[in-house]
Amino acid sequence: MLDHVGFAVSDYPASKAFYEKALAPLGIGVIMEVTPEMTGSVSYCGFGAGKPDFWIGEGKSLQAPLHVAFAASSRALVDAFYEAAIAAGGKDNGGPGLRPQYHENYYGAFVLDPDGHNIEAVCHLPE
DSSP states (O other), X not given: OOSOEEEEESSHHHHHXXXXXXXGGGTOEEEEXXXXXXXXSXXXXXXXXXXXXXXXXXXXXXXXXXXXXXXXXXXXXXXXXXXXXXXXXXXXXXXXXXXXXXXXXXXXXXXXXXXXXXXXXXXXXXX
């Protein structure tokens, strides 16, 4: 349904570095970077696997926390995302595990990014 989503972050270099490391286990990386020379003002970076679906950019960070969930094709990738995100400086917001309150196979992990946004990796498949 959505083509892409983006939001401003308070520290672009720190957030870019965090997302590069945290999303790498999911096969998601930087697809495109737009520089201030190109925009006439600020930098933007698009992450994806084939096309940029997830964008961050310089600016004033959102006041309320945002929740973004990335699909993982296995529970092992959810675990790898969590470990990479924590190693990249993310804060634990719910370690890898089943969340049967959503459905019996919902396996997710939650980490707070540098701005406090709730970033999740989730697998909906049975083990």
